[in-house]
Amino acid sequence: MKIALLGYGKMGKAIEEIAVNRGHEIVLRVSEDIEAYNFDGLEIDAAIDFSIPKAAYKNITTAFKHKVPVVCGTTGWLDDYDKATELCKKEDTAFIYASNFSLGVNVFFELNKKLAHMMKGLDDYAVEIEEIHHTEKLDAPSGTAISLAQQIIAENPNKKGWQLDHADKDEVPVYAKRITDVPGTHTVSYKSKIDTIEIMHMANSRQGFALGAVIAAEWIKDKKGIFTMRDVLSSLF
Template sequence: MKIALLGYGRMGKTIEEIAENRGHEIVLKVSDGIENYDLTKADVAIDFSVPDAAFKNITICFKAGVPVVSGTTGWLDDYEKATKICSEENSAFIYASNFSLGVNVFFELNRKLAGMMQGLEDYSIEIEEIHHTKKLDAPSGTAISLAEQIIHENKQLKGWQLDSADENKIPIHAKRIKDVPGTHVVSYDSNIDTIEIKHTAKSRQGFALGAVVAAEYLQDKTGIYSMKDVLADLFKN
């Protein structure tokens, strides 16, 4: 498989290493705008660019006939427009706030726990996320996904806020510490006890591997997919 890397920072370099170890070829590595590059030589693009560039990069790929796997967060106000263009161009797309296979298991635990806790009014909910100091967006896309899953299960909750939160909203505390790949904690606290679930990434390898596996899944497909589809395919095999 021939891969175009959109965003060639630390994550892009890790994806390159894993992709090549799995027998794939990196045919394009771009850190800036992609308008002047030939994308048609790629079977799929993996986007880990910056929020301001993501929507433009993704839609340029669709119009060039190149499916996209995107892990860039902070641009999701334009997600619906991106999926519309994907469908119009008969292309394929997977967006995930986190491609780590372990994190996607964590998402399933979060949904299940939220459903169990939604009737227990004595518990307050908080989310904490810790990332490296070079992460541009806060809170992380993963933390937002966790919050949205909880809100979907608990109809009394009306949203989330960064740091402090109004009544019926989930506070998300975002910390930036040097060389921390990513930690997420969901806490339910009462006067009696505290229940927590936690995922701690030890390196970028898990995120990068999941992105490459998603690209392998997406090749030769059309449509909008998610990591749930990728995991279902893995478990099937």
């Protein structure tokens, strides 16, 4: 298939390597303002956006206006998510947004939901989330950590929201750390005076995120609508 890369930093290059190894062709690489690039005359089966928060919405909607389905892994732009999905439907194309495309992380999401459901009645345990990323990551907490917090809140009626670093009793605290060259580590902990229960996902490289994004692009080709990685995973497992 023919793929456009919207964002050509470290993740874009990792995606390119995997896509080419899987037999795909990169027909467009956008590394600056997307309006400086010409979509006309290009055959594009899917676009993959791993750009920066301030560029993501323009990248996504420009692709939609050219009837190109989009896979987006950029976080920090979700105030405009509803407008983007409305345009996707209007243009009759397709969209997948995920805070994390790693197949392992998406399995981790399912474990997190199950554990949150099991723990919701155990009031002696206090839940918290810690995420560690590389120093170049622009948003904090990570989109993955926010997704984990939202899953916990959905399972626990006593939790009303999440907060970064400092949280009230009815909120989930999320702690964000930035360390050089850490691809991403997420830990969910339930702590009591007696013991601690933890689940953790540690990325060893960017390759897992890149592979998941390419698999999502392969899946979304020729589809119409708004989808999630759960839709993609349902075809794999």
